[in-house]
Amino acid sequence: MKALAQLAHRYMKDQSGVTAVEYAIMGVGISAIILAVFITDPTFKDTLISAFQIIATNIDSVSN
Structure with a gap:
């Protein structure tokens, strides 16, 4: 029984x-915020798409 108690104690103190897990929780939270911005603010989405299109056009013009 003592061995089981020691095993449980080691398990509770294990931080590996x-x-x-903390990074995963933060990632989910940040993703939810970004998703909420994209859903509720179409102007932001359109501006971002426009910016990426300008960047793509500039890259195409440099490579040709």
């Missing part, structure tokens, strides 16, 4: 993998 915690950082990855």
Whole structure:
């Protein structure tokens, strides 16, 4: 029984993998915010698309 208690104690103190979980939670939160901005603000979306089109046009003109 003592070995089981020691195993449980070591498991509770183990911090490996915690950082990855924290980053995953932050990533989900940031993704939700970005998604909310794209859904609720079509002007932002259109401006971003326009900016990428300008960049693509400039890259095409330089490469030709």
